[in-house]
Amino acid sequence: MYKKILVAFTFLLQISGCATTQGGKGFDLVDDNEYAKALPFFEAAAIQDGDKTSAVMASFLYLSDYQIPRDIDKAKKYFELAKSLGYAPWDQYLDYFIPLAEARIMLYDDDPDNDSQGTDILRGNRYSEYSPALGLLAKTYAFGKGVDKNLKISKLLFQRAIDHDRYVYSAHHYAWWLATHPDEEFRDGALASELIKDVIEDDEEAERSSTLDTLAAIYAENGQFNEAVKIQKEAIEKLTKESKEHPQFIVWESWLSCRLKTYEQAQPWHYKSGQMPFSGATGSQPCVWE
Numbered sequence: 001m002y003k004k005i006l007v008a009f010t011f012l013l014q015i016s017g018c019a020t021t022q023g024g025k026g027f028d029l030v031d032d033n034e035y036a037k038a039l040p041f042f043e044a045a046a047i048q049d050g051d052k053t054s055a056v057m058a059s060f061l062y063l064s065d066y067q068i069p070r071d072i073d074k075a076k077k078y079f080e081l082a083k084s085l086g087y088a089p090w091d092q093y094l095d096y097f098i099p100l101a102e103a104r105i106m107l108y109d110d111d112p113d114n115d116s117q118g119t120d121i122l123r124g125n126r127y128s129e130y131s132p133a134l135g136l137l138a139k140t141y142a143f144g145k146g147v148d149k150n151l152k153i154s155k156l157l158f159q160r161a162i163d164h165d166r167y168v169y170s171a172h173h174y175a176w177w178l179a180t181h182p183d184e185e186f187r188d189g190a191l192a193s194e195l196i197k198d199v200i201e202d203d204e205e206a207e208r209s210s211t212l213d214t215l216a217a218i219y220a221e222n223g224q225f226n227e228a229v230k231i232q233k234e235a236i237e238k239l240t241k242e243s244k245e246h247p248q249f250i251v252w253e254s255w256l257s258c259r260l261k262t263y264e265q266a267q268p269w270h271y272k273s274g275q276m277p278f279s280g281a282t283g284s285q286p287c288v289w290e
Contacts (some may be wrong), residue, residue, distance in 0.1 A: 021045060023054040030057075033204050035067040036246045046081055052091055055082035056098060063104045066210070069251045072108050079105060096126065100133060107136070107145060115146030131170045134161035142177060142186065143277065151186045162195075168202045171195040176214045179221040182271045189221040209239035209249075213256055220259075220268040228263040232256065 026041035039061050045054035055078045061068050062075035079101050087094070099121050106118030119140050127133035138157035141150045158177070161170040178192035196218055200206045212235035220228035236256050243249040259269040271277060 021051070022049060023051045023057070026054065026057065035061055035064070036248075039068060043078070046078060046085075050085055052082050052085040052087060052094060055079075055085060056094055056101060059101045059105075060097075063101065063108065067246070067249075069248050070108065072105065072110075075101070075105055076109070099124075100127070103133075104136065107140065115140075117146075119146035129164045131161040131165035134158075134164065135170050135173050138174075139177070139277075142181060151183065154186070168199045168205055172199045172205070172211065172214060175199065175218060179214070179217040179268070180270050182273045182275065187221060187270070189218060192218045193222060207238065209235045209242055209252070209256070212238060213259070216263065217259065217269055220263050223268075225263050225266045228268075229260065232260040232263055236260065 022041045023045035026038040026045065029035070029038035029041065039058060042054040042058040042061065045051040046058055059075045059078040059082060062071045062078065064070070079098075082094075082098065082101075103118040103121035106114040106121075119137065121127075122133050122137040122140070134157050138154045138161060140146050141154035141157060143149065158170070158174040162174060165171070172195075175192040175195040177186070178188045178195070181187050196215055199211055200215065205211050212231055216228045216232035216235060219225070219231060236253065239249060239253060239256060243253070262269045
């Protein structure tokens, strides 16, 4: 889902003619699916050049938990910087993306008092066909974050996100929750298996540790524990390799290792009942399972 947000940014940057700036270099890397490499360029452009677009991008990347571990404090830092900076020519489109960043911060900042404000933003008509917003809203209904928990509405929103996503990220997101959600009523291993097929057929996504982690969870949910163990070991090996280039990735290792232990015990891994996967920092919640 994050790639769809970033692709939209990339297109708008290209028409603004900024490809030679530090922010432009960042967007070139985003276009190559190299988000971790892009982040320093966006940070530099935001701080040194006062570039509003780059500040918004840095905030989104720190919120993504995709290639870059989520860091809510840094996301807030660049969000506040973006709000303080003036608009450059062509920057009007940021009025569409800035509220999305704000909604994500509200939902992930561990302050329950502003959760409903975040979901109100996501329910806005302007985002009714925008898959990243739909997927996050689906997650809020799946866990009752800022809204009354409603699994039926959550599933409808996840499917709507897939219907409006040209990529495989919404399918990946939904497949993960179908395998790991704490409520048996929500889980659906057969549907998760169908959804993950498109993900593993995507050349960029197939070999990522996160994709292998999801695939292993789906195998375990379907009782195929030998396959789950095999794939999870591959996921950990892949994460180790990824961490050599991007050391910050190592924060995910404890989670992958935790899930491997459950599969070795012939158990699927599910979030614990009552556990709210909206933590401000990756891995800050204990690795527990039902």
